[in-house]
Amino acid sequence: MVSSSQIKKSNAASASPLGEQAQTLALAKEVLQLESSEIDALAQRLDHRFSEAVSLILQCKGRVVVTGMGKSGHIGGKIASTLASTGTPAFFMHPAEASHGDLGMITAGDVVIALSNSGESDEVLAIVPPLTRLGASIIAITGNDASSLAKAANIHLSAHVSREACPLGLAPTSSTTVALALGDALALCVLDLRDFTAEDFARSHPGGSLGRRLLVHVSDVMRTDAGVPHVSEQAGLAEALLEMSRKGLGLTAVVNAKHEPVGIFTDGDLRRAFEQNVNVMTAKILDVMHVNPSTIHQDQLAIAAVEIMEQRKINGLLVVDDAGRLVGALNMHDLLLAKVV
Structure with a gap:
């Protein structure tokens, strides 16, 4: 009996290179179109909670601390970097390390942006009570409005997607793209309200080409x-x-x-x-x-x-x-x- 894997190998061997290219391009376009449509949906459902989150970051007397586990952590690192380079003091804190001493970096004046697509990441939920006791404000970005993290946060921003772009429906793709876009929107709205200029941006990037172009006289x-x-x-x-x-x-x-x-x-x-x-x-x-x-x-x-x-x-x-x-x-x-x- 011929297995399904053998059939796939046989089909792959007989497929023409042009056919494979067309199939690959079709899938790539589908991924990009799907992720784009999810960002469009995100833009349509933004409400007062987003404005409140921007105000909270703008009024923050301390730092903005971004946290998240796994893929959400990678997205969180990028959001923290974008905030820092656009005039908002920010850094990324790994939630697992936070439970083992890194919570000492948090003060009462800080704002914590916590990312979790499910809203149920154990490592993130474990640090919510101590963050609350410290007096830090929490902005949650999750894909589940009814999740534990969404309910525990001061402000919840929905990064819900209808489906992932992964053909298997498993790998975080649409959800991470939407979370990243939401973080960009937060950072750039805060930038705009701070009247942050190109010269201010250059001061944070003195080693880059933009810094040299805007700072060297x-x-x-x-x-x-x-x-x-x-x-x-x-x-x-x-x-x-x-x-x-x-x-x-x-x-x-x-x-x-x-x-x-x-x-x-x-x-x-x-x-x-x-x-x-x-x-x-x-x-x-x-x-x-x-x-x-x-x-x-x-x-x-x-x-x-x-x-x-x-x-x-x-x-x-x-x-x-x-x-x-x-x-x-x-x-x-x-x-x-x-x-x-």
């Missing part, structure tokens, strides 16, 4: 003092070339008596001068420089320098202060080293 990366190549209006081209060679920036500023940049001479200008048979020894810098050079203020963000260079197709910028005096210079290499680009 021109003054942080520019060449200064003796490192700034410059010559006077009366200089000859030969003197300008020596200045460029000494400073190694591929350009030199041309300044007037007030130390204001009135021109710039670059490696590209030098090549063009050679093409035009300009006499390097006798030419004046005024004859070959570019007037009205591109400048940037020292207090502007370094990313603004990148945008100027890209728009004008140039590789260097002169930096000025409030009075328009030359105080620095930079090129694209400086911005690359600072990881702004």
Whole structure:
């Protein structure tokens, strides 16, 4: 007698690669559509309890502590991370560890977000009484309104789903997606009410590309003092070339008596001068420089320098202060080293 597993193996062996791909794509689309529909259903049933949860987090005098077991714990860790990076002090606490000393991290001013799809996770329920005695407020996120955790919490938010996206109906899929989306909604509503800005976000991410883009200023990366190549209006081209060679920036500023940049001479200008048979020894810098050079203020963000260079197709910028005096210079290499680009 042929077993069902043998039949499956035989069918798999005879199936065409294109047929398998189509079946795989069909299942993938079904999973995404199902999870999307569950999030839509969640959005439709949000009510005053969600607003109350946002207010509770916003008014929290301590920290927001997120807890959950298994897959709910993984989702809880992401929610805690999102809250922390958007202006709400938060951390994840493992419920099993909480019963063995980690409850000491909780204070009366804290808000605890407890996740459990069933609402009956033993490890989570075990810490509810001591949390209540400590005076912490509890927001429960479960898939069961009638569960023990839902009833014990100060506020319950339903993450109920009609079914999991798993073909077997077993692996937490739709339920974890809905719980994560609900956590994102909480974090971002609190962010909005705090008037949290992109600059605030960057301060929590100084090592990331966003942090560098929003926190690094021109003054942080520019060449200064003796490192700034410059010559006077009366200089000859030969003197300008020596200045460029000494400073190694591929350009030199041309300044007037007030130390204001009135021109710039670059490696590209030098090549063009050679093409035009300009006499390097006798030419004046005024004859070959570019007037009205591109400048940037020292207090502007370094990313603004990148945008100027890209728009004008140039590789260097002169930096000025409030009075328009030359105080620095930079090129694209400086911005690359600072990881702004």
